[in-house]
Amino acid sequence: MKFFVTGGAGFIGSNLVDRLLAAGHQVAAYDNFSTGQKRFLENASSYDSFTLVEGDVLGLDRLKDAMAGCDFVFHLAANADVRFGTEHPRKDLEQNIIATFNILEAMRANNIRRIAFSSTGSIYGEPQIFPTPENAPFPIQTSLYGASKLAGEGLIQAYCEGFGFQGYIFRFVSILGERYTHGHVFDFYKQLRANPDRLHVLGNGHQRKSYLYIQDCLDAMLLVIERAQQKVNLFNLGTDEYCEVNDSIRWITQHLGVCPQLSYGGGERGWIGDSPFIFLDCSRVRALGWKPKLTIQESVISTLKYLQNNSWVPEARA
């Protein structure tokens, strides 16, 4: 099989590329390096079965050319910056909606019909049901990021019906682990590296969130695309637990051996459109035989160790 991976130089994308290459597949990675890192592809570059195309998902012609000969598309390229949607709303429109449309059109032009898409638990908005199942009541969007991912899901589903595509839509919780480049562990680590005595926390620290370790996430995705064969295959991906931001702060400060003075931005939400509680019902993917190997706490610690051993990462993403 030849896989096309958009965002292939990113956190999830580059880890996926490594896994696919190790399993003997051919892989074409596509990335504009706006947030992706060439160093994440150092291992991949040693494979003859790997090609890299530097390009933007807004460039439809380039996408069409780059996709030629591929069998399956992992569309992971995105504006993954959930926090700052209101400062540049066009970014979510372009990078998440128009980009997904372009991917679908490039697939159609190349007669490629299988796509996996990184969606998000944020599309449940502020749900009433926890853990939240895939068929939760029709949600109301609370963030541009969630709205733009919802739009991407809808387009993919429509292409499944209209053009005979097969779609795999993964609604992720926050992913942690090697090559992690944004999110609360990253922010806290950077703050504490600059000044171990102070830590500023968005919100009141009681936000309840779920996290999943990158290799567990990849195990799930690779299992699902092998086993699930509906027209549209929708899966929540997370652990069967959640933690408070304050729990995570305790694990982080203990691991780093620091005791900072904490200050809080206050409020139930860390930012406009933040979900105070994310906890997904993952029984659907578990029924396929998957379960995560790391707990949330173990994922947080493994992420810290990665950041400590790769100090260029926080510097590159300054």
Next chain:
Amino acid sequence: MKFFVTGGAGFIGSNLVDRLLAAGHQVAAYDNFSTGQKRFLENASSYDSFTLVEGDVLGLDRLKDAMAGCDFVFHLAANADVRFGTEHPRKDLEQNIIATFNILEAMRANNIRRIAFSSTGSIYGEPQIFPTPENAPFPIQTSLYGASKLAGEGLIQAYCEGFGFQGYIFRFVSILGERYTHGHVFDFYKQLRANPDRLHVLGNGHQRKSYLYIQDCLDAMLLVIERAQQKVNLFNLGTDEYCEVNDSIRWITQHLGVCPQLSYGGGERGWIGDSPFIFLDCSRVRALGWKPKLTIQESVISTLKYLQNNSWVPEARA
């Protein structure tokens, strides 16, 4: 109040413009006349309180200028052609998603914060629950039209959360009545006018659909924007009944006094992405005191009478 109505020369838009003007409001209509009709604005043009701007919803600068001084936006402009999504998918992306984004950005630039949006019952895909309530289980999209309207809903909801907008989202069944310019009554009327002896029907004729009379639809929208004051106000709009396509054929042929030979395209669906059964739970809008005045049968007959008395309409939309 000064209202801005996109698609103001269209079927629903021009009827809304007339109602707003009659109620003493100022109205600016915005239309590119791709499907809208100047003749639909003949009555409106006699009001000093009415202005018309010819422009496209893809033109953000023009939209910003045209919206200046308005208090409330009815965003009705759309590619309303639910059937042919797979022939030109870009049309749904541009006319329904990017256009809605532009409307929101033009509102933000003008500090206008209230928007009403014409969504569709099609966003429920093929639901399991009938009548289908607004909080039905999270649907899977089956048409580009539905997917693009869902994207529009999500963007509006995100602007409500992120920018303090107030949104009114109406999920319509098919609307019938004066100035109706597309849909099954229109198609059947045109076929029978050309040849009263034959009628070709998409699908098997057993598709179950709901319809709502235009003035009932406008009564509901105007009541809702007055009474509902949540951040996001989501309302199904339809009648508490449905009919089979074959029922509608019987009413139409009886009214026209014709007895055509029927041929059927076959299958449960009239086209790819057609919902075989649309029947919305409208108890939420009924709880505000609204109820429709016309039955589906009466709406079909009133539509036929309109088409018979305005033979330029089927000719203009040839």
